[in-house]
Amino acid sequence: MKQITLLSLLIVSVLMGRSQSNNLPPVDKSPMDMCYYPGNYPVLKIQDKVTEPLVARVIYSRPQKNGRLIFGELVEYGKVWRLGANEATEIEFFRGVKIGDKKVEKGRYTLYAIPTEENWTMILNKDNDTWGAFKYDEQKDVLRITVPVQKLNEGVEAMAMTFEKSESGCNLIIAWDNIKASLPISLK
């Protein structure tokens, strides 16, 4: 009897797990996330392990593959893609950096990409606090840079972004499904 009660509780929990029964916002299907360079900066900070100042932070939402074919299908080749879900993806630089041969001033930018089969054109744009790429305005571009894509052996279910250290600074890695691209950021 107790087992049945527990079982029904389990079922109720599963059914009710994600809903929020009031008029305030439910949890997003594509949850938001944040990444930093240096990686895990806030955790390093509280552990007194920071060795270099905060350079960049990305705020993005993470769509899931859910069995769909992503590149060339859900994300169409040759069209501006918001590199995430929901709100447009945002990158903030806490100091001046260089991308390609262009200087980028400290500040907040919106990040887009135009994917093709072989490469992605990454776009840094000055029109912030917007939704997706639906109102993308080329006039407000700060820069564009084309980077090659890499095929991954292991599929990535939830779109992921992370920074890795490079010789000249860091790379912003963007991975989803079986594709990975990398935006080089120079600190020199």
Add this chain to the structure above:
Amino acid sequence: MTKLASIFLGCMVVVACTNTEKNSDQTEKKPDTAIVHTPPANPYSTIDLSPMDMSYFPVNYSQRKMTHDIATPPVMRVIYSRPHRQGRTIFGNLLKYGERWRLGANEASEIEFFQNVTIQDKKVNAGSYVIYCIPYKDKWTIILNNDLYTWGLKIDSTKDIMQFDIPIKKTSTDFEYFTMVFQPASNGAELVMAWDDTEGRLPINF
């Protein structure tokens, strides 16, 4: 022997029924959501158990900007992570009265004002702040702090810059996920902070 067995069985039924009643009562009031599916591993970054979220004022600013419904800059936004209750009692239990609470999970919650605002007659300059709370049984103290880009578990209170006491109230429905959202109010907006059966509202004037 048969008698003993039937008495035993009888007891079992009574116990079971009491359990059922008690549990179904709890189910009605507080669905137990202790089953959390651990997000699958991700070679670059695993999805957080307490997902991050962002709220703007004006409400749904970015969607409204996209549909050309709004041309003025946003007033403020809050970025926070959303822990879920998972059947736990939150206030006075998971969150101890009188102790600092990060108003979220993971990273310290961050509020950004894109213009100067006034809170309880104090001027707050445009900029980003860490926002956290000290909950009490009958009120919350909301604190703005300058120690940005930190993890919520270790807030440096020497960098507190302002604090505001706000009343709290019981909510009519329960909140499984901690929720922060702005709602329009006279002379500005309120930052609504709700979890479990309790909510607090910080009035922000501009």
